Amino acid sequence: MASPEIEALTQALARLPGLGPRSARRAVLHLLKKRETALTPLLRALETVNERLSTCSTCGNVDTSDPCAICADPRRDQRSLCVVEEVADLWALERSRLFPGRFHVLGGRLSALEGVRPEDLSVDRLVARVSGGGIDEVVLATNATLEGQTTAHYIAERLESFPIRLTRLAHGLPVGGELDYLDEGTLAQALRARRPID
């Protein structure tokens, strides 16, 4: 059997999403075989992330500075705020480079099943940001899942007393989507939100 050190590394890797015990073992073997080209770079990258990265105390993004590069960028529209569930959602939106404003990362979604309550998310901090003033629009960009929509509803209620425009991402056919393969929910949303051809 492998040594305890290797077992510990295998277990640490197996806990990553997407890797099971078997693929973790294969990954460990790869790391042991390619020490210079695989193990060392991974070790250095983890050390750097561990030392340098922290959570932005304003928006919840992960970056080397606090406030993060997005919050600190004066060219970003200070008056619009996009609320997302996770840092990954922020990255997805940033890759598209379509949103000119700033973000607010909730850190999850309300879920009765997983026991996630409003106080587990950064909703209070969002309300504080909005009540601080200077924000015209809040885009609720939670996922189009039941839990994401519940979360959006809850936030909308918490923000309804403020003089801001509250919006959410449009639902409908994804680009390239074929009607025949789409679920009824998406079709219903797409039909309800139909727009005149211009």
Added chain:
Amino acid sequence: MASPEIEALTQALARLPGLGPRSARRAVLHLLKKRETALTPLLRALETVNERLSTCSTCGNVDTSDPCAICADPRRDQRSLCVVEEVADLWALERSRLFPGRFHVLGGRLSALEGVRPEDLSVDRLVARVSGGGIDEVVLATNATLEGQTTAHYIAERLESFPIRLTRLAHGLPVGGELDYLDEGTLAQALRARRPID
């Protein structure tokens, strides 16, 4: 977009077998979200492996000591040697706890396609071990692939002048195997090596 530190970690993880760019990004997010329970243990485990593990200069196993625990164990049968392609194969055999002797890890298999020649494997070291004397049997436990069998053939030729018993693992039906789903090669081997019912 994510910071360069995160990109570097994502790339280092994406190079592991079993993880692509997408799952590597998910793994990085998991590590960032669970710093104490995921990132720190992984970092520590990698550091420990990097500091403590080395390759056994006798057999090619990976362990904290050189010679490794298997080579140093006086209770193991010194007279029989099992030749495997990779450390993973050694681990698989050790998990079964069926082989009482010691090992020799080749570090790969002969492959014209991948340009792996005899001098890239530890065949010379194997010949030296055998010519050193004290070994009665060498079990060639290379994989049942074309390349594994070619490698076994080559090693058998290199060892034929020594007064030892050369054996290989049996081929045949895997336990639980159904004839209907087996390839012809396995069926042919199983039929050719059929044994009387005792």
